[in-house]
């Protein structure tokens with residue numbers, strides 16, 4: 001057989017496959033209708049397992065057994081997505097429990113951040129809520145989460161991602177453990193300065209204090225100058241410590257504003273590796289609300305440790321034309337080598353495609369949570 005002959009034969013076979021595929025999907029539509037009537041869930045893991053075992057056993061070669069398994073697992077995933085869309089058409093869309101607001105209330109609110117006055121979180125809070133908001137601080141990220149959950153603060157302003165150092169991992173874990181939701185975000189340009197005690201010169205400095213993220217973001221400068229690094233809670237604490245100890249060999253990495261607040265000398269401005277360095281802060285509230293023009297959704301979910309599970313889950317976005325913006329994975333505490341995934345997608349909780357994709361993930365993944373739409 002030459003190439004042309006082979007291709008002609010493939011065309012005939014493919015035509016049959018498409019016809020059979022469409023017949024199969026038609027029946028899946030009928031299955032969805034029975035499920036609407038009976039209230040049975042779309043996803044039936046046991047039935048799918050039996051089906052995969054049965055069809056792969058029908059193939060002869062080992063290669064084809066694996067291939068048929070893959071092919072059918074894809075087909076069943078497509079079938080489920082189709083079924084979810086039929087359920088949605090019949091008004092059986094998943095209840096998300098989020099309230100839509102015209103505008104987030106920002107007048108007369110209480111806002112909490114982690115760290116001390118002059119920390120970048122403080123600057124982000126002022127950037128979003130303005131100088132007149134009632135802004136206060138607590139020692140740890142978790143304390144800020146609690147303040148919001150208990151209603152002592154209306155909002156918390158927390159760093160979640162830096163353009164050069166990546167995710168602020170503590171935040172991801174806290175978002176799953178507390179019933180707080182992301183209602184907005186703000187981007188703060190971060191300029192790190194090296195700050196010393198009055199009268200010190202750059203050549204005097206041997207040890208530098210700062211938050212681990214800031215140290216990481218200035219690694220080139222620190223390594224080039226052979227400086228010893230010590231991690232502290234935040235950049236403002238570093239500035240305070242340098243002032244209090246009054247030792248010329250010690251410096252802090254913090255904002256120039258923190259330097260002015262604590263009376264430190266600017267030894268070198270803008271020492272970060274990346275000059276466009278920016279931190280993304282999220283605004284958290286203890287209510288499931290979103291603004292009507294919100295365009296980004298953050299979710300998290302856990303998956304079984306099986307091949308293709310993430311691929312299948314992300315298929316929910318592909319088939320609903322939802323654009324994925326970010327994915328991050330974090331180990332699940334106490335379950336070695338199993339991961340929780342954090343995904344940001346474009347869209348609003350009102351969009352039909354978004355609702356459909358979230359329904360699929362909600363039904364098929366474990367511990368699914370919508371972290372917010374903002």
Ligand SMILES: C=C(O[C@@H]1C=C(C(=O)O)C=C[C@H]1O)C(=O)O
Pocket residue numbers: 028031042043044045047048051075076077079080
């Ligand atoms: C079609 C069904 O719904 C889902 C899709 C399946 C399929 O496409 O074969 C199998 C099981 C379910 O997860 C069904 O329940 O039979």
